Each structure stands twice: as structure tokens, then as C-alpha cells.
Amino acid sequence: MDDNLQACVKMQGGMTDNLLTPGMTAEVVKGRAAVAHDECKLVSLWRFADAPYRKAGRVVLDTLETQLGTKDVAHWHQPRGGYFVSVNLMDGCAKRTVELLKEAGVVMTAAGATYPYGNDPRDRNIRIAPTLPPVEELKQAVDVLCTCIKLATLEKLGV
16 A cells, blocks of 8 residues: 555545455455545545535535434435535435425436435435535525425425
């Protein structure tokens, strides 16, 4: 493992726990090191991204936290690689949330897009890509998203 990868692994808290196992061929070790190195570069992209992308990501995360953080209707994590924010809703609410968004004029990736063939068996996952719209439009879109999540959850609960 090269010095840059070792430094990155140390910075990320030991990402290579399963990088090396007994009996691995040199090719496999090199392949895993390359994957770990690529993962580390992706993590670094999020942390050290250009200001507009960093700001856009922060807008998404802050708005989700402000509007949904105490509601227990959605869960998300800060991206560890790339710019996508994956949001998990109450089971059975993702498709309805995306329908409501479309009715409100907000275009999103299809619900469950992160699953093979777009089939989320629990109908709960929405992926947000905060890199395309300007930050002001993104903030409005995430506000609408949060409202649609709340509405779809209430509908699911029969309220």
C-alpha cells in the first residue's frame, strides 16, 4: 500500500480492515488497494469539494435535519463518497413521495433507483443528487421534498 493510501486510510479510521487476508494473490491485493484508494479519493471529494458542491451538499443535509430531524420519518447519512445523499423513508412511502414531488414540479431520480432494476422491495429509498440546480433552487426543491415526505408519511399512516 502506498504512502498516500496509508495516510488516507488512517484519516478515514482504518478503512482497510478487510483489505488483506491470508493467501491472497498479489493481483487481488493490488486490486483491493486500488479500490480502497478510489474510495478514499471519493471521500476526499466530499470533504474537499469545490465550494459550490460543498455548499449544495450542506444545503441538502441542513434542510433535511431542520425539517425532518426530529420527526422520525426519514433517515440519511452524510455521503462518504461522491455527492449523492440517500434518504430512507418509512416503508411504502418513496414512490408516493416522488409522485407528489412531480405534481409540485420537482423532478427527482425515480424512487428505488439505488436498487437493482430500480426495485426497492421496501419502497423507501430516494437518492438526491445536489450537484445540478443552483443552490437557491436546490433549497426550494429540498423544502418541497420534505413537505412531500411528510404528506406521503401521513397518507401511509391514514392520518
